[in-house]
Amino acid sequence: MNVPAAWYLVVGALLFGVGAYGLLTRRSALIMFMCIELMLNAVNLTFVTFSRTLSDVAGQASVFFVMVVAAAEVTVGLGIVVAVFRRRASTSIDEMSELHG
Amino acid sequence: MIAAAYSAAGVLVFVTASTLILVGAIGVIAVKNPVHAAISLIVTLFGVAVAFVAQSADFLAAVQIIVYAGAIVVLFLFVIMFLGVDRRDDVRVEALVGQRPLALAGVLITIAGLITLMARSHWVTGATSVSTTGAPLATGQGNVRQLGTAVFTTDLFAFEATAVLLIIAVVGAVLLARRERRVDDTFDDERNVEVSS
Known part of the structure; x- marks a missing residue:
């Protein structure tokens, strides 16, 4: 398993880029949450790769906490999506424009 | 520093994991149906779990499958079903x-x-x-021991903070998803309002 760490880091960067592009272009709130999950997973992959490279378990502990925060974020975020959907019958973020100037 | 210098198994695992990761990620942002996007998200999460195993993060790979593919994606699918499957985002x-x-x-x-x-x-x-300085990363049970030692000693405060965070998230989700009765709420049908009151 001696693949160089740079390969995994490049995959992590590409995954982060794909997630960021989806977050910037898609308009469904559900898909945007999935793209946030993609970006979080890219960061997790980078953490684990550096953890292996530096032989330090602190990176894996960080991934553990990122997973907990991601679970909490998805729970609250999907609750917000459901609450908004009940009022607007849509998950498109373009329709949530009451606060624009 | 050529590719042939590395073990064939490691390269194969890397290619498999990165293919799963990138194909799934592109699927998430490219498909129209949210259910298909959630399935693609599972593919990406599985690829990341394979990459975790390949880099001696066995416990995190298991948690990745259980928490992400088992809980978070199911929550996504549950919300998609709850809101209606046929609502598609026009990507064009x-x-x-x-x-x-x-x-x-x-x-x-x-x-x-x-x-x-x-x-x-x-x-x-x-x-x-x-x-x-530190001991090298172990695999299997040793990985669980190392990670548990780190989480319960050096990162104990952060660990307790995540407990508080999870409680807050649960209470917030229940509060958000609770159906409250309002006079101007025309979207609620009368049956559910009567049941909940």
């Missing part, structure tokens, strides 16, 4: 003028910046040889 219509080219340019600059940063720094090369 561009809402803002120039949104996609600008997003693509920004993302490409970000990726190029990240890769340049990694290539020019000394994080990647030579760090293994100088890191002789």
